[in-house]
Amino acid sequence: MGLGVEWAVQWLTLSARLMSEHREELIALDRAIGDSDHGENMDRGFQAVMEKLAQTPPETPGAALKLAAMALMSKVGGAAGPLYGTAYLRAATALGENADVDAVALAGALTAARDGIVARGKAELGDKTMVDAWSPAVEAADEVLVAGGDAVAVLAAAAEAAEVGAVTTDPLVARKGRASYLGERSAGHRDPGAASSALLLRAAATAAGFPDGAAE
Amino acid sequence: MGLGVEWAVQWLTLSARLMSEHREELIALDRAIGDSDHGENMDRGFQAVMEKLAQTPPETPGAALKLAAMALMSKVGGAAGPLYGTAYLRAATALGENADVDAVALAGALTAARDGIVARGKAELGDKTMVDAWSPAVEAADEVLVAGGDAVAVLAAAAEAAEVGAVTTDPLVARKGRASYLGERSAGHRDPGAASSALLLRAAATAAGFPDGAAE
Amino acid sequence: MKKLINDPRSVVDESVEGFGMAHADLVDVHTDPIFVVRKGAPVAGKVALVSGGGSGHEPLHAGFVGHGMLDAAVPGAVFTSPTPDQIIPATAAVDSGAGVIHIVKNYTGDVLNFETAAEMAQAEGISVRSVLVNDDVAVEDSLYTAGRRGVGGTVLVEKIAGAAAERGDSLEAVAGVAEGVVRNVRTMGVALSGCTVPHAGVPSFELADDEIEIGIGIHGEPGRHRIAMEGADAITSRLLDPVLEDLGIKAGEEVLLFVNGMGGTPLSELYIVYRRAAQILAERGAKVERSLVGNYVTSLEMQGCSISVLRLDDELTTLWDAPVHTPALRWGM
């Protein structure tokens, strides 16, 4: 048996909590190489997600992610809003109407999300963007899937890889997004979008029951 | 024999030097209860006096003071410009065309200067203005004159009294000029105009040969 | 304190020179002594308006030289009133024979220098009338002070008197209009930070991160008292209430509401203040018929604002609406 709508709702709920808890940290990351708003944008966006969840409880994981996509698209703004909006929308489409999500569906959804970000933002791996968290996450998920892991294992691997991916952005010189204006001066700082992506994927794993103190 | 044009020129020259040396101190005094410009204004004004002195060397003490009055009036601005301009002009008029200034003439000139300031500014003793330096100076000069002192003694007494007078402004609440806007908050600070007046009178005494390290 | 300047002593000269270059269609800049006159002045038959004061309040006054406002502006050193030898030629340059009004902000220095200049201009045969602006309710108007300061309301006096002059009013009539504005305008200001006079190099006063200064003037001088930082709505009440009280604004009256930035506060914050001020006026039943929001009477890069209220009548509203074309205020043409 895979993950149901309770998981998806829990994922979004934990995400909202993490965005609120890490709001200042994400603002600080964005201050160093951007415009000081990423934590505020994500916090505002996930508050909107929580409001929508309360208003119209979704019936499937796909519906939950679609609802999140719409809320993020209309409340986050900046670069992250459309990118995350697209990611969650593509993931929702990939999951379809299924009430239950297995490892295969989950890996497919992660791939669709990543592809959505790339399609909108045109960033490549190493450009110091959220893609540097999502791409390793997708690859790790696929590996676990091939090795016969279940949905929880897929998410756990993705979360782990995204965290590592976020850290790898530290030395990079940005080539996309606002940090690219800084040229060489962008090196030595973590990309805020990669950091928030790692938190969101961590929330997905935790919601699926994978134990991790960091997300709680 | 009294004081000649050399004295007057030397007075103005020492004044210019003192205004330049005490520029920052007078700015700081004015910053506390005014608008931070008194030292700058006086320095600029006396530089103009020096330029005029070089251009058209005066032939009498009265001519020297008249020249100074015109330069101060046209270069100092603010409250101090017209007040000092009037003071020096009235003093010049009092001295007339005399080549030589004795104690009587000098005391008369100081009185005329003080009266000019009061006529223009309408301040009374204790209003925390330059009058608080000039009025005691005039009184001290008159006392020395009555006691038979010479011109140098008159100036020395005036300088001494002006300095004491400036110090007495410290605890006062201003009732005229910009410091009056502060109400009670003006107490505890020396009036910048009284401080510059004391310096100018000290320069007069020093120029007359009265020894004072402070002015050199 | 860093400034976009070359030398503290050439700040006014260079700034006015640049101003003259940028607005060569509207003004002529005279140097040595420095003053700014309206292009084509004197305007035949028109009463001329001259104002001036220390620099550091830009766009006041030079920014208001032009059609329907000032004929000349006389900038002094930073925060230092100009001298008679600037004011006299400025006055002479714009007199058409119809006479000249000196609009003087009530500071000892400004009053004395303009007084002297007016006397000497009169002696040269020019009819001069002086109008004193003293709109700052933060200062008690008593025998024990130099009287109320002239602050933000000055721009309203210059605009409205300028319109009266432009339509051909006589010297006495224009002076009467200007005095009518002075009687009906009051202002009060707040500072969130001090400002730094270029030649002084250090801030005029320092405020802690949780302090603001209430009742400031426009010369970086400290205000009446210092209080703990508050929200914009509370600060707005602190400024507006004494203004309305002093003016005695009653329900049904029409007013002009002017929220003026001190130079370093974002426009967006001025609108937050405007919002609450307009609400308070509405709560009192007053009608905000005209508005002005922006940096018009500044104190270098000071952060803060002032609120002015002008009681309107049909005459003042008509004159306010009349066309004006100056570097800093323009409409109707």
Add this chain to the structure above:
Amino acid sequence: MKKLINDPRSVVDESVEGFGMAHADLVDVHTDPIFVVRKGAPVAGKVALVSGGGSGHEPLHAGFVGHGMLDAAVPGAVFTSPTPDQIIPATAAVDSGAGVIHIVKNYTGDVLNFETAAEMAQAEGISVRSVLVNDDVAVEDSLYTAGRRGVGGTVLVEKIAGAAAERGDSLEAVAGVAEGVVRNVRTMGVALSGCTVPHAGVPSFELADDEIEIGIGIHGEPGRHRIAMEGADAITSRLLDPVLEDLGIKAGEEVLLFVNGMGGTPLSELYIVYRRAAQILAERGAKVERSLVGNYVTSLEMQGCSISVLRLDDELTTLWDAPVHTPALRWGM
């Protein structure tokens, strides 16, 4: 950092509300989602201009809504691009059927949000054309960056394209005019201080007392490099030279010179910069035909400025001179 605000989260709402109250004759303010439209929009038969972006750049963009300029402005959160659900209804509200131009400053967020909005508006049957403004020469325009930013030049694009729309040009023609301005305008900026985003509470960057930041954008982001403080004339060269080089301005060409304040710098200092910039242009034989000096595209209370140069031709000059009536830019009416 003290601010004249109530709550960091209500800054944009309250400021835009106050703006709407102060300029009720010119604009209507919509809330939830928030956007500002020109009074009386849509104007029958006229191509509509919509712009927007993060807040904190006031008067950009809402201050430029009105006759001869924008039909709608869409303010995002501070320094955060607005979202499609604001842009779409703003676009719909001003479309007369003649089509809508989106004027978009080139930032990833603005581009993505306007792109999505344009797609969805098109799906609803509105003809939308987007024009990207990318005038900042501080940013290398290469495959390895997000491309040049849109900064001060935006106001020139909005004014001139707005005039083309007002005279009745077609959608394609207005877009062509706007793109012509974009091709011919370049900008570079300097910061003497950082700025503080209300919700962040600490400055975007800190500069020592003897440091300035060259090549800054308008979001408080650090610039290209940090140098020791210099005089205004030297700084002016640092900004203007790359602008002129990139534009390839030659002797005899006519230009518009725009010295823009970042919000916290006194107007007097902007004129000192203008002075030197005009001198440099004169030395190169270029003719400064039109000028703009003031705080138009700001970065909250940042101290500093940007210099923009627009190469003029008769068409652009005519459109620049055309009447405009908005809260922040007004002439000819």
